[in-house]
Structures are given as structure tokens and as C-alpha cells.
Amino acid sequence: MTTLxxxxxxxxxxxxxxxxxxxxPVAGAGLDVSAFLLDANGKVRGDADMCFxxxxxxxxxxxxxxxxxxxxxxFCLDLDRLDAAVEKVALTxxxxxxxxxxxxxPHLALSVSGGIEAPIPTQDMQETALILGEFYRRQGxxxxxxxxxxxxxxxxxxxxxxxxxxxxxxxxxxxxxxxxPAPPARINLSKITLDxxxxxxxxxxxxxxxxxxxxxxxxxxxxxxxxxxxxxxxGRSGGVDLDVGCLFELQDxxxxxxxxxxxxxxxxxxAPYIHLMGDDxxxxxxxxxxxRINGKEWRNIRRVLVYAFIYQxxxxxNATDGVVTLFAPGQPPIEVRVSEEGGKLGCCAIxxxxxxxxxxxxxxEVRFFQDQQKADQAYQWGLRWSVGSK
Amino acid sequence: xxxxxxxxxNLSLSKTDPSLTKILVGLGWDPRVTDGAAFDLDASxxxxxxxGKVRGEQDFIFYNQLRSPEGAVExxxxxxxxxxxxxxxxxxxxxxxxxxxxxxIAFVVTIHEAEARRQSFGQVGKAFIRIxxxxxxxxxxxxxxxxxxxxxxxxxxxxxxxxxGEWKFRAVGQGxxxxxxxxxxxxxxxL
Numbered sequence: 001m002t003t004l005x006x007x008x009x010x011x012x013x014x015x016x017x018x019x020x021x022x023x024x025p026v027a028g029a030g031l032d033v034s035a036f037l038l039d040a041n042g043k044v045r046g047d048a049d050m051c052f053x054x055x056x057x058x059x060x061x062x063x064x065x066x067x068x069x070x071x072x073x074x075f076c077l078d079l080d081r082l083d084a085a086v087e088k089v090a091l092t093x094x095x096x097x098x099x100x101x102x103x104x105x106p107h108l109a110l111s112v113s114g115g116i117e118a119p120i121p122t123q124d125m126q127e128t129a130l131i132l133g134e135f136y137r138r139q140g141x142x143x144x145x146x147x148x149x150x151x152x153x154x155x156x157x158x159x160x161x162x163x164x165x166x167x168x169x170x171x172x173x174x175x176x177x178x179x180x181p182a183p184p185a186r187i188n189l190s191k192i193t194l195d196x197x198x199x200x201x202x203x204x205x206x207x208x209x210x211x212x213x214x215x216x217x218x219x220x221x222x223x224x225x226x227x228x229x230x231x232x233x234x235g236r237s238g239g240v241d242l243d244v245g246c247l248f249e250l251q252d253x254x255x256x257x258x259x260x261x262x263x264x265x266x267x268x269x270x271a272p273y274i275h276l277m278g279d280d281x282x283x284x285x286x287x288x289x290x291x292r293i294n295g296k297e298w299r300n301i302r303r304v305l306v307y308a309f310i311y312q313x314x315x316x317x318n319a320t321d322g323v324v325t326l327f328a329p330g331q332p333p334i335e336v337r338v339s340e341e342g343g344k345l346g347c348c349a350i351x352x353x354x355x356x357x358x359x360x361x362x363x364x365e366v367r368f369f370q371d372q373q374k375a376d377q378a379y380q381w382g383l384r385w386s387v388g389s390k
Numbered sequence: 391x392x393x394x395x396x397x398x399x400n401l402s403l404s405k406t407d408p409s410l411t412k413i414l415v416g417l418g419w420d421p422r423v424t425d426g427a428a429f430d431l432d433a434s435x436x437x438x439x440x441x442g443k444v445r446g447e448q449d450f451i452f453y454n455q456l457r458s459p460e461g462a463v464e465x466x467x468x469x470x471x472x473x474x475x476x477x478x479x480x481x482x483x484x485x486x487x488x489x490x491x492x493x494x495i496a497f498v499v500t501i502h503e504a505e506a507r508r509q510s511f512g513q514v515g516k517a518f519i520r521i522x523x524x525x526x527x528x529x530x531x532x533x534x535x536x537x538x539x540x541x542x543x544x545x546x547x548x549x550x551x552x553x554x555g556e557w558k559f560r561a562v563g564q565g566x567x568x569x570x571x572x573x574x575x576x577x578x579x580x581l
Contacts, residue, residue, distance in 0.1 A: 007512030008541045121508055127425055138538050145512060145540075149424040161423060 004118040004133075006148035011141065013114030016078040018066075019091060021132065024107040025071045025219065025287070027321045029100035030335075031093055033073040033132075035063055036162045038088040043163030045085065050164065051075070054332050063089060068327065070219045070287035079135055079142045088136045090147070090162070094129040098154040102127050110146070118146035127151055129158035193335045194351070194364035203331055203360040211295025211360060212329035218244035218308050218350075219288030220322040241312040242322060244289040245372070247305040247381050248272045251355070257372065257383060258291070261311065273297040274304065293353075295328065295360075303354045305365070305379055308338070309347040309372060317342035317368070324350045326362060334362055342368035349375050392520070392529035395561035401531050404556035407523055412484050414524040415497055416477030417547055420515040429509055430502035433479035433547075434570065435463050436577045438494040443578030445491065450579055451481065452570070462487035463495065482524060483550065485557055494551040496562075496577070500570040504543035511539035511565055519547035521559055533561035543569045 002010045021033050034052035036044055037059060044050060051058045056065040062081040067074035077089065091110065095102070102108065102125035109119040110132045118133050130150035135142055151157040159165075192201055203211065220242050245259025250272060258266040258276050268275040273294035291306065308322055322338035336351045345368040352363045369375040373385040393401060403410050417433045437449035437458060444450055448459050456465040466480040483495065497519060501509050511517075520532040533548055542565025549560050566572050574581050 005510070005541055006508050007510030007539075009512055009538060125426075131424070143538070147513070148508075149422065149426055149513065152425045157425075 001115045001117060004116060004144075004146035006121065006146050009143050009145040010116050011143050012079075012112065012116075012135070015080075016076065018113045019075045019077060019133075020111050021073045021075075021091065021093065022107070022109050022111070023071055023093075023105055026100055026104050027220075029104060030096035031105075032096060033065075033068075033075075033091065033093050035065070035075055035077075036090045036092065036164075037063065037082065037086045038090060038162060039085050040087045041163075042088065042161075047164075049086075056329070059083075059086070068333075070217060070325075072287065077135065088134050090134040091132045092130060092150075092158060093132055094155045094158060098128040100128070101125060101152075102130055102150070108132075112144055116144055118144075118148075120146075120148045125150075128154040131158070192332050193337070194362065195337070200361060200363035201334060202356065203328055203362065209296075209299050209358060211298050214293040214295045214298075214360070215327045216244070216291040216293065216306055216351075217288055217325045217327070218242060218290075218306075218322065219325070220308075220320040241310070242289075242308045242320060243311045244291055244306065244308055244324075245276070246274060246291060246307065247372075247376060247379070247383070248274055249302045249304075249381065251300050251302050255381060255383060259309075259372075261309075268292055268294050271297075271300070273301060298355060298360060299358065301353075301355055303352065305349055305375070305381070306351045306353070307347055307349045307372065307375060315342060315344050315346055317348060322348070322350075326351070326353075328360070336364045336366065338366055340366055340368075345370050347371050347375055349379070352379075393531045395531060395533045395559075397533075397535075397537065397561055397563045399533075400558050400560040402553075402556055402558050403521065403530060403550075404558075407528075407530050409525070410523050410530065410557075411486050412482070412524045413530070414522040415481045415483060415548075415550075416520045416522060417480070417497065417499055417518070418476065418478045419499070419517040422513065427507040427509070429507075429514065431478065431514070432500050432502055432570065433465070433481060434498045434500065434573070435465070435481050435483075436496045436498065436573070436579075437463060437488070437492045438496060438577060439491055440493045441578075442494065447579065449492070450574065450577075460487050460489060462489065462492075477520075485550075494549055496549045497547050498544060498570075498573050499547055500544040500573060502570075504569050509543070511537075511542045511545055514539065517545070517547065519561075531559055533563070535563045537563045537565065539565055542566055544573045546573075 004010060037049035039045055048058060051063045051065050059082055062078045064076045066076045102122045105122050108122050111117050127150035131147040133146045135144050243260055247257055249255040258264050258274055265276045266272055266274045275292045277290040306324060317338050318341045324336045326334040338348055342348055347369045349365040349367045352365050354361045376383050419431055422429050432453055434452040436444055439445055451458055451463045451465050462484050464482045517535040521530045523530055544566045546562040546564045548562050551558055571581055
């Protein structure tokens with residue numbers, strides 16, 4: 001095991017590598033991790049040299065963003081397959097909309113397969129965008145360096161450092177129509193947040209009707225104390241356990257519920273093609289709860305209502321800072337935040353997925369109900385309910 | 391066109407430029423382009439005897455002692471930020487004034503407060519040392535440190551040394567941990 005301080009470097013094992021960025025999520029401060037393929041001048045050659053959530057596979061698969069979860073991002077790299085013009089691959093982390101500085105992240109570390117660890121010393125860091133580390137060519141072989149340097153101004157100065165043009169809306173369009181040149185392809189760095197001003201979006205319809213694996217994450221703000229007096233106090237007053245679940249209705253009329261309460265976990269490969277991944281109430285898994293929808297079978301699904309319910313603790317929705325994020329392959333992530341107060345109601349319908357002519361329409365709901373049964377009635381789902389326990 | 395040396399290479403200054411007596415040793419590096427604590431790099435010179443040690447404190451030329459007593463070595467002063475054209479720091483040497491028991495002059499660059507700022511030479515780019523004939527203004531030799539530096543906080547860029555009655559220059563590019571204090575200890579100066 002080699003531990004690298006900022007500036008330190010190490011040789012790499014031969015063959016394909018994985019680079020894992022691990023961090024403790026901070027409520028209200030989303031972290032985006034990206035890779036930039038750089039030439040000898042330290043610049044990208046074009047948009048195709050950026051690997052991020054909107055473009056997860058670049059360089060014919062030599063660099064791939066293979067896993068994005070809250071608190072964990074994994075890249076797969078096959079550096080020897082990169083063409084000779086790529087001298088460096090920089091891994092970066094940026095805080096969404098500069099909502100916090102890296103000093104707010106108690107734990108941030110990069111590890112590379114083969115035993116390289118690069119903990120990033122975030123204490124007092126005023127940066128909102130960081131170059132975590134870089135792979136670089138040295139005398140015919142690839143090496144890795146821990147960088148841990150960045151920009152207080154966030155993504156914009158970081159992107160321009162790497163020669164990336166960020167789309168800026170033009171205020172005054174030219175009055176004389178010029179012969180339309182093909183606009184340079186520009187990467188859209190923003191993820192999609194559904195809110196009151198933009199309540200729904202449709203995922204681009206795929207020719208083959210296969211949306212791949214659609215992953216839905218529910219995450220929320222939990223107390224981070226690890227035991228002792230304070231955790232006891234927080235456990236009574238502030239600790240809230242949220243569970244994710246959904247109501248589904250298939251095209252053939254079958255319908256049901258998927259949630260840990262009642263042990264209805266569903267199935268990915270068979271109907272209802274929706275699977276709830278293991279419930280974790282210990283707090284050890286920090287990336288919340290996940291529902292997976294088999295997008296290959298989307299044609300068989302009519303609608304899915306994703307909800308969160310408070311299994312334990314006093315309802316205080318605003319303080320939970322709950323967020324549902326939908327990840328679909330090749331699509332920007334779609335976020336819906338529970339930004340409103342739900343009073344004492346224990347169930348919040350957060351997002352509705354509907355099959356509209358084969359596409360996936362995602363709508364923000366954020367409607368509160370006393371329980372799932374009341375939500376069922378409001379959406380006219382028509383299930384029969386009984387009291388259950390985990 | 392000046393000569394360029396590789397790491398470990400050396401050059402006879404007397405043969406390359408017989409008129410050479412007064413030289414300017416220019417040292418440079420790229421400042422950081424990211425935000426955060428600035429890099430403050432300091433150039434120093436150590437006048438060393440045949441054993442590779444200083445004869446005393448007067449042989450350590452740095453930002454707080456800019457000139458050796460006999461006037462052979464003079465530091466042009468501290469540049470704080472590494473910005474500006476060409477050299478970031480410069481040290482003047484008059485070879486005719488170097489005391490006979492000084493065999494070697496080592497040129498060292500160290501990172502100020504490296505530990506507190508968590509900085510190292512792994513983060514410093516495009517470092518170089520060059521020897522300029524300060525009478526004619528012509529660059530005689532240059533060494534670009536293409537080193538793959540890591541956590542080093544002090545680096546010997548190059549050295550002037552006597553060899554069979556002539557002055558030569560060697561491209562060193564050797565890094566050390568421990569900053570300026572470690573360099574002082576290495577050269578026999580116990581601070």
C-alpha cells in the first residue's frame with residue numbers, strides 16, 4: 001500500500017485500472033467527479049475528452065465513469081489504449097453550484113487499484129473545484145500523482161484551466177442572419193433538477209426501447225455521530241429513518257407495491273421489473289436506498305410512483321433534506337428535492353414515472369400523505385392495504 | 391544557441407566561453423495556476439570546500455544573507471511569487487573572487503513553509519537553471535529539470551565546481567525532503 005501526499009507520485013500496475021473516489025456526502029452539497037483527457041499542453045482537444053455524468057464513456061471505452069453513487073464514484077481506465085496525444089488524465093471533483101467549500105467534506109480520498117491511496121487533506125480548503133490527482137506518461141509508462149489543488153471559483157475556472165469552453169447564453173443575437181455555421185458542440189454540465197418551475201421531463205426515447213438500468217436513489221441527511229451520549233440524544237430527537245418504496249402499475253394491469261415494509265422487494269429480471277436493493281437502517285451505508293428499474297422492460301411498465309416514508313422518528317421533512325435522484329444510462333441525472341414541509345404526514349410521494357408513448361416521463365410530485373394507502377387513493381392506484389412490519 | 395544539459399551532465403565553462411569571469415545564475419519555475427496558498431520558492435547558494443561542506447555561516451548565501459564577504463557570490467534578492475519574465479531568482483558569481491579553498495558552489499531551491507502549506511516539488515512545474523555571461527549577456531548553458539519530482543521540498547538545481555584548474559557546471563536535479571534546514575545540515579551548517 002502506497003499513501004500519497006499532495007505532489008507525491010507512484011508507478012502504476014500494468015493493465016486496466018480502477019480509480020475510486022470515496023467521500024462522506026454533505027447534505028445540500030452535491031459532488032460531481034469527472035475525468036479530463038489532456039494533451040501535452042494540459043488542455044482537452046474537444047468535448048470528447050471529458051468523462052462525466054453526461055458522457056460516461058470516452059476514448060472508445062479507455063476511460064469510463066462506471067459507478068456513481070452517493071459517496072462513491074468509480075472510473076475504469078485502460079490507459080495503454082489511449083492515443084499518444086493524451087499525456088495526462090486528470091480526475092476532478094466539483095461541488096455543485098459552489099454550495100460548499102471542500103473544507104466542509106470531512107473525508108475525501110482517491111484510491112487506485114494496485115494499492116495507491118491518496119487522501120485529500122480538505123481541512124481549511126477554500127476550493128470548490130479540485131484536481132484530485134492525475135495519471136501521466138513518464139518515460140514510456142503511466143504514473144499517478146496526487147494533486148489536491150483547485151479553484152475557489154468552482155467549475156468555471158477549472159474547466160477553462162483545461163481548455164473547456166462552457167456554454168454561455170448570448171445576450172444579443174446578431175440581427176442579420178448569417179449563414180449558419182455548425183455550432184461547436186458544447187457540453188452541458190448541469191444536471192437536471194425538477195422543481196416548481198420545471199416539474200417534469202421526458203427521457204429521450206431509445207430506438208430499441210431499451211433504457212438500460214434506471215437507478216433511483218433516495219438519500220437524506222442523517223446524524224453523523226458514531227455513538228455515545230450525543231447519538232443517544234440525536235436518536236430521539238433528530239434521527240429519522242426514511243424508506244424508499246414505489247407503487248407500480250404494469251401495462252397488463254397488474255399493480256402492487258415495492259418497499260421493505262412487508263418485504264416486497266420486487267424483481268429486476270421478472271415482472272414487475274423493479275427491484276428494491278437491501279434496506280439499511282444501521283447508517284453504515286451512507287448513500288441511501290436504491291430502486292432499480294429494468295429499462296429493457298420499460299414497454300411493459302405503465303407508471304411508477306416513487307415515495308419516501310418515515311419508518312422511524314418524528315416527521316420533519318424539511319430537516320431530512322431528502323433528495324431522489326434518477327440515473328439513466330447516457331442521461332443527465334434528474335434530481336427531485338423534498339424542499340417543503342410535510343407537517344406530521346409520514347409519506348411523501350416524490351416522483352412519478354410514466355410510460356408516455358414509450359418514453360419515460362419523470363414528474364416532480366412532492367405531495368405529502370398520512371401513509372401509502374392515502375397516496376394510493378390520491379393517485380387512484382387501487383391496492384388493498386393492511387398493516388405490516390419489517 | 392546555448393547548450394542544454396541533461397540531468398547529471400556537465401560542461402566546462404572555461405572551454406565553452408573562455409572570457410567567462412562574471413556569471414549570472416538564473417533559476418526559474420512555474421507558479422501555481424490553481425487557487426490556494428501561493429508557492430514561495432527561494433534560491434540559495436552554498437560555497438563548499440573539498441569535503442563538500444561550508445567553511446562557516448558566511449558561505450551560505452540566501453534571502454537573509456545576500457552577499458558573501460569577499461563579494462564572490464551575490465544574491466539578487468527574493469522574488470515572492472515566481473511571476474515575471476525569465477528568471478525568478480538570480481545569483482551573481484564572480485569566479486575570479488571565489489576563495490581558493492572553495493571547490494564548489496551548489497545552487498539550491500527550497501519551498502518556504504512547505505510543510506505548513508502542504509507543498510512539494512511534485513507540484514512545481516518547468517523548473518530550470520541557466521548560466522549567463524553577465525558581461526556579454528549571452529546564455530552559456532541551461533538545464534531544464536524534467537524531473538518527476540514527488541514530495542521533495544528542497545532541490546539542488548546545479549553546481550559550479552573546479553576541475554583541473556577550470557570551472558565546470560553540472561546539472562544536478564537532486565531533491566531532498568526537509569526543506570532549507572535539511573540542505574543546511576547536509577552542507578555542514580547546523581542551525
